[in-house]
Amino acid sequence: MEALYLLIPLSLVLVALALWVFFGAADSGQFDDLEGPALRLLRDDDRAAD
Amino acid sequence: MRDRGDGTAAEDDDASAAKPPASDDRAGGCFHCGLPLPAHSLWRASVGGAERAMCCPGCAAAAQTIVDAGCGDYYDTRDGYGATVDGGAAPELALFDAGENTGEGSFTVEGMRCAACVWLIERRVGALPGVQESLLNVSTERLQVRWDPATCKVSDILRALRAIGYSAYPYDRQRHGEQLERARRTLFRQLFVAGLAMMQVMMYAVPVYLADDGTMDADMTALMGWASFVLTLPAVLYSALPFFGGAWRDLRRGLPGMDVPVALGIGAAFIGSTVALVRGRGEVWFDSITMFIFLLLASRYLELSARRRATRALEALQEGMPVASQRMPAYPLDRATELVAAASLQPGDVVLVAPGQAAPADGVIVEGETEADLSLLTGESRARRMGPGDLLPGGAVNVTQAVLLRVQAAAQDSTLALLVRLADKAGQGKPALALWADRVAAWSVAALLVLTVVVFLAWQLVDPARAWPAAIAVLVVTCPCALSLATPTALAAATGRLLRRGVLAVQPHALETLERATHVVFDKTGTLTLGRPVVRDVRGFGPSREHAPQALAVAAALEAGSAHPLAQAIRAAAAGPASDARDVVHTAGQGIEGEVDGMRYRLGSAAFVAALAGRRMPAAPEAQGSAVWLGKQGAWLARFDIADGLRPEAIEVVRRVEAAGKTVVLLSGDESRAAQQVAAQLGIRLAAGDQLPQQKLDFVRELQAQGATVAMVGDGINDAAVLRGADVSFAMGGGAALAQLHADCVLLGDSLLPLLDALETARRTLRIIRQNLAWASVYNLAAIPLAATGLLNPWLAGVGMAASSAVVVLNALRLRK
Numbered sequence: 001m002e003a004l005y006l007l008i009p010l011s012l013v014l015v016a017l018a019l020w021v022f023f024g025a026a027d028s029g030q031f032d033d034l035e036g037p038a039l040r041l042l043r044d045d046d047r048a049a050d
Numbered sequence: 051m052r053d054r055g056d057g058t059a060a061e062d063d064d065a066s067a068a069k070p071p072a073s074d075d076r077a078g079g080c081f082h083c084g085l086p087l088p089a090h091s092l093w094r095a096s097v098g099g100a101e102r103a104m105c106c107p108g109c110a111a112a113a114q115t116i117v118d119a120g121c122g123d124y125y126d127t128r129d130g131y132g133a134t135v136d137g138g139a140a141p142e143l144a145l146f147d148a149g150e151n152t153g154e155g156s157f158t159v160e161g162m163r164c165a166a167c168v169w170l171i172e173r174r175v176g177a178l179p180g181v182q183e184s185l186l187n188v189s190t191e192r193l194q195v196r197w198d199p200a201t202c203k204v205s206d207i208l209r210a211l212r213a214i215g216y217s218a219y220p221y222d223r224q225r226h227g228e229q230l231e232r233a234r235r236t237l238f239r240q241l242f243v244a245g246l247a248m249m250q251v252m253m254y255a256v257p258v259y260l261a262d263d264g265t266m267d268a269d270m271t272a273l274m275g276w277a278s279f280v281l282t283l284p285a286v287l288y289s290a291l292p293f294f295g296g297a298w299r300d301l302r303r304g305l306p307g308m309d310v311p312v313a314l315g316i317g318a319a320f321i322g323s324t325v326a327l328v329r330g331r332g333e334v335w336f337d338s339i340t341m342f343i344f345l346l347l348a349s350r351y352l353e354l355s356a357r358r359r360a361t362r363a364l365e366a367l368q369e370g371m372p373v374a375s376q377r378m379p380a381y382p383l384d385r386a387t388e389l390v391a392a393a394s395l396q397p398g399d400v401v402l403v404a405p406g407q408a409a410p411a412d413g414v415i416v417e418g419e420t421e422a423d424l425s426l427l428t429g430e431s432r433a434r435r436m437g438p439g440d441l442l443p444g445g446a447v448n449v450t451q452a453v454l455l456r457v458q459a460a461a462q463d464s465t466l467a468l469l470v471r472l473a474d475k476a477g478q479g480k481p482a483l484a485l486w487a488d489r490v491a492a493w494s495v496a497a498l499l500v501l502t503v504v505v506f507l508a509w510q511l512v513d514p515a516r517a518w519p520a521a522i523a524v525l526v527v528t529c530p531c532a533l534s535l536a537t538p539t540a541l542a543a544a545t546g547r548l549l550r551r552g553v554l555a556v557q558p559h560a561l562e563t564l565e566r567a568t569h570v571v572f573d574k575t576g577t578l579t580l581g582r583p584v585v586r587d588v589r590g591f592g593p594s595r596e597h598a599p600q601a602l603a604v605a606a607a608l609e610a611g612s613a614h615p616l617a618q619a620i621r622a623a624a625a626g627p628a629s630d631a632r633d634v635v636h637t638a639g640q641g642i643e644g645e646v647d648g649m650r651y652r653l654g655s656a657a658f659v660a661a662l663a664g665r666r667m668p669a670a671p672e673a674q675g676s677a678v679w680l681g682k683q684g685a686w687l688a689r690f691d692i693a694d695g696l697r698p699e700a701i702e703v704v705r706r707v708e709a710a711g712k713t714v715v716l717l718s719g720d721e722s723r724a725a726q727q728v729a730a731q732l733g734i735r736l737a738a739g740d741q742l743p744q745q746k747l748d749f750v751r752e753l754q755a756q757g758a759t760v761a762m763v764g765d766g767i768n769d770a771a772v773l774r775g776a777d778v779s780f781a782m783g784g785g786a787a788l789a790q791l792h793a794d795c796v797l798l799g800d801s802l803l804p805l806l807d808a809l810e811t812a813r814r815t816l817r818i819i820r821q822n823l824a825w826a827s828v829y830n831l832a833a834i835p836l837a838a839t840g841l842l843n844p845w846l847a848g849v850g851m852a853a854s855s856a857v858v859v860l861n862a863l864r865l866r867k
Contacts, residue, residue, distance in 0.1 A: 004270065008254070008277045015250050015281060019243065026239055036168060036188035 080105035082113045082215070084131035097125055112215045119214075121173050128166035132215045153199040156192050157218045159211065167216075174214055175207060193218065234351075237292070241347045244289035247281045248340040254278045255337035268330070275327045278336035285340045286320050289347060306495045312346065314499070315525040322518050333519055338847075345855055375410035376402040378454070399457045403448045411444040411457045418453035419639070421614070422446045433615060435639055450614055498525075505838045516840050523837035523847040527830065537819055540862040544815040547866055551811075552804040553780075553795055560794040561812040562819075563778035566759045570707050571750060571772075573764035574718035574728055574739075575694060577782055577802070578704075581765065583615050584695035585623035586675060591668040591686045599624075601688035605680055607631040607646045608653045616678060619692050641678075651687075653680050663687075694724075696731060703802045704732045710809055712761075715753075717746050719768055746772040763805065764793075780805060811865070818865060822858045829854040 025031070080087055081095070081102035093104035095113035104110040112132070116124055159171060168186050175184040175195060180202030185194045195207060204220060211218040254274040258266065293316065296309030319335045326332030376387040381400040392410035395401065400416065403409050409422075421433040422442055433449050436442060442455055502524045509517035545555045555561065572578050588598040606624035608631050609617035634644035641654010643662070652662040656679050660667065663681030675693020679686065697703075704714050716737035718725040725739030741749065750760050750772055762769070762776035770792045773779035781793035782800060797804045833850055836842040842850070 001270065005273065008273055011250065011253075012277055012280055015246060018246060019284070022242055022246075023239070026235070031238060032235075033187040036186065 080109055080131075081125075082109040082132050098122055109215075112213060115213045116170065116174075119174055119177055121170050124166045124170045127169075132167075147203050147205050151199045151203060154196050155204065155220060156194055157207065157211070157220055159186070159191055159193050159216050159218045170214065171211065171216060174210055178202060178206060178210055181207070237347065237351050240289040240291065241344070241351050244285050244340060244344040244347050247285040247289070248337075248344045250281050251278045251337045251340045254281075272327070272330065275334050275336075278334065279324065279327055282320065282323075282336040282339055285343050286316060290316050290343050292350065293343075293346070306499070310495055311498055311525055314502075315522065316343065318525060319522050322522055335522065342851070376404070378402060381454070395457050395460060397457055397459055401455050401457060402452060403442075403455055404452050405448055405450055408447050409442045409444050409455060412459045413442055413444075413455035413457045415440050415442055416454045416456050418451055420451040420453050421449045421639075423449050423615070501834070501838070508838075509840070513840075520838065520840045523840075523842050524834065527833040527837045527842065527847040527851060537822070540815055540819045540822060540865060543862050543865040544811050548795075548804075548808060548811055551807040552801070553797055553808045553811075555795050555808075560778050561808070561815050563759065563794075564761055564808060565812040565816045567712055567761040567778060568758045569713045569715055569753055570761045570763065571715045571717055571753075571776065572704075572734075573762075573766065573769050574716060574720055574725055576765035577763055578700045578716065578728060578732065579694040579696055581694065583619040583676070583692045585619050585690050586693050586695070587691040588623075589670055589689045589691070591670075591688060598688065601680055602690075604646050604651055605653050605678075605688075605690065608634060608642050608644045608651060616676065616692055620678070620690060623690075649682055651680060651682050653678065655679070659686070696728065697802055699801060699803050701732055703805055704734060706806055707809065708733075710813075717741050717749060717772075719743075719746075719766075743768045743771050747775045750775050763797075763802075780808070815865060818861055822861055825861075826854060826858060 079085065081097065082104055085105045087103055087105050093107055093110040094101050095104055095110045095117070096102070097113055097117055102113065104113060109132075113125075116122065168188060171193065172184050172186050175181055175193065178197075180198040180200070181195060182198065183194075183196045186192075187194065193211075197207070208218050208220075254277050258271060258274055290313075293309050293312045297306075297313035300306050300310055316339055319339050322332075323334040323336055323339070326334050374389055375392045375395060377390045377395070378385060378387050378400045380386065387402050395411050401410060401413070405420070415436055415438050417438060419435070419437045422436050423433050423446065436453070441458070442448075442453070502521050505524050506517050506521040509520050541561065544561055548555055575581050585602070588602060590598055590601060602620065602624040605620045609620050610631060631644040631646045634642060636642050637654070637658065639655075640658040641652060643650070643652045645651070650662070652659045656667060656677070659679040659681040662683060663679075663686045664684055668686050670689060675691055678690045678692055680688045680690070707714055713736065714734050716725060716729045716732075716734045718728075718737075718739045719741055720739055722739030725737050729735075729737030738749065746769070750762065753760050754777070759778075760776045762773055762779040763782075764773055764779070765782035769781075773781060774792045778795070779793040780795045780797055782797055795808065797808075829850070833842065833847065837847055
């Protein structure tokens with residue numbers, strides 16, 4: 001049971017980390033367009049690079 | 051840019067472009083846009099090494115541009131046809147360069163059909179000289195571009211998009227859409243934080259609930275409690291801000307709304323839990339608090355998303371009004387034109403109005419004879435002949451010939467602008483219903499607050515230790531969660547369903563009011579009728595008795611080159627490819643003469659045809675609508691009765707609206723006889739013609755004064771005022787942008803059938819809302835005594851609240867099907 005004294009604060013740190021990552025992603029526009037990436041296919045020009 | 055406001059104007063392709071055919075290889079269609087090819091199309095473009103047939107120079111140029119830009123891959127991967135491309139250099143785009151060239155901007159892009167479009171647009175704009183970055187946001191249809199101001203202009207980007215078949219215009223941040231978007235983004239973050247906090251706090255709470263007495267020591271309980279406290283802090287201080295903000299606003303207005311008990315419940319539970327935690331004894335309810343915040347935010351997010359989708363579609367429709375005009379600064383000495391913004395026109399300016407364009411302001415014709423389509427302004431379905439000295443109101447569409455117009459009033463004082471102001475005035479009476487709902491909510495909330503205080507004081511006398519938990523339990527249980535979720539979730543689900551069926555519900559009250567409506571008022575032109583003339587009847591004459599199809603084929607051949615609405619009607623009625631007509635001569639306002647298969651024909655008014663066919667006109671019953679005659683040397687051949695055609699679905703719609711117990715009324719700006727005729731065909735008992743916008747509004751007001759709830763369906767600019775004045779209003783998707791702006795709902799797709807869907811959905815939605823409200827009330831009435839007597843502790847109250855909310859939401863989601 002003593003492990004919880006370490007694990008619970010650790011879980012708090014992880015939540016803080018998750019929030020930090022989420023806000024970073026939201027600021028960079030990650031969630032602005034939830035439809036586009038599925039449509040944006042991996043394709044190239046059909047012409048040789050000039 | 052395609053003008054959505056011009057109704058019957060000269061473009062004859064729009065309707066079919068909206069429905070992409072199922073397969074790409076249908077023989078005979080344009081390779082780019084899929085429209086049927088004209089009989090002798092010479093337009094070709096080389097795509098992927100093969101020559102492809104195109105319907106018009108615009109599409110051919112677009113296809114060539116796409117291939118030349120190295121984007122031919124688009125044609126291999128698309129799963130829908132492109133939009134039809136309007137040809138021409140589009141000089142009006144240069145007006146967009148008037149603003150500051152900042153090197154950065156957003157553009158709203160229209161005409162995206164499939165995944166390949168995304169790729170094509172980004173690729174094409176990114177390849178422009180000077181463009182550093184282009185990124186397309188698909189869900190908002192907005193293109194974000196950064197460019198070098200020295201080498202690239204706004205108009206270059208718009209022109210590049212137009213060249214490949216997409217209309218675009220600079221996105222204006224002043225519009226309301228942006229604010230809603232920002233609110234949604236903030237709410238999304240608050241929702242995420244609340245959700246994360248809720249899940250994590252639950253993890254700490256479960257062991258405390260599950261542990262038997264004594265198996266968990268006090269230190270461990272305190273540790274869990276403090277961890278929960280730390281995680282609840284962001285939920286209360288950040289995620290719950292909308293509730294605290296709303297409660298504060300309500301209190302300052304003196305009208306406590308739903309936010310007040312929510313904010314009080316959250317605040318009281320949080321302070322109570324914190325005090326218990328510090329003291330080391332008593333209950334903590336952090337899990338209930340976070341769950342509570344999360345569930346409420348989720349419902350608000352759903353509601354906001356539905357609203358945002360609605361405003362975005364409207365925003366695109368606003369772009370239908372004419373923005374540019376061609377002014378002749380040195381008239382009559384010099385006829386050179388310059389392009390100016392329509393808003394900058396002054397009285398006395400002379401402008402050129404080309405056929406198919408709308409007049410930018412009210413003015414008197416100084417040169418040229420034409421026919422003008424006033425159907426947007428007056429509802430009159432026939433084009434009106436106009437010559438020098440006649441007044442052409444702003445917004446009227448010039449149909450046949452270019453005319454010069456001397457502007458009489460600045461654009462903001464035009465007939466059109468006055469109608470806009472009239473509509474504004476009519477809209478001021480509306481929020482009364484909303485205020486009434488607020489007041490009822492305020493009373494029930496105030497009663498709940500009083501009850502909480504009473505419970506708290508009563509427990510102080512009986513058992514002070516249990517006063518605090520009982521008061522919180524009452525606040526949480528009576529918190530109108532299920533009650534406040536009941537209506538918005540059902541409305542959001544119904545809005546989503548309607549949008550898929552082709553009805554855009556802009557105002558949240560629309561469905562509710564539609565269900566209550568006692569009268570449904572229809573406009574005639576463009577609403578019950580198609581708003582464009584069709585051939586109703588073909589009557590053959592003379593000894594040879596030529597068959598109707600032959601007469602139509604000859605007429606269609608003669609009219610092949612004309613953009614006149616009557617000519618379009620004849621062409622549409624004639625099946626099969628038209629034969630060629632030679633030596634065609636137009637006589638303005640009279641008709642057309644030409645040679646088809648070696649025979650001379652005349653098509654037009656009776657007097658015009660009589661000059662060729664002889665004086666003696668064949669006896670025939672009176673024409674329905676406009677009569678167009680066809681004759682050859684010495685013989686009358688046929689008469690075409692052309693009138694505004696009824697929508698094929700109109701009879702069905704009127705019948706089912708009546709079957710739903712609502713009275714159908716027809717109000718038209720068109721002449722009385724035409725209105726009565728349409729009413730008789732559809733079985734409408736109450737009909738009035740010759741109605742000016744103000745009279746229509748008065749008619750509706752009169753009905754309302756007698757206690758009726760009026761639903762209005764209209765399409766033209768002249769309907770805008772009455773649409774605002776009616777209790778609930780529908781605008782046709784193919785109608786004027788202005789009418790759509792003032793309507794509560796827009797019927798997308800130019801058909802009346804979605805109206806029936808709206809009626810059905812309104813009925814089901816109201817039934818579900820009533821079920822939800824009944825359930826929430828029963829739950830609250832049962833739970834309040836339990837909580838007040840202390841039988842329900844706060845966490846049980848919270849779980850009960852969540853369960854009742856879930857029932858309400860799931861019930862509402864049935865509407866999606």
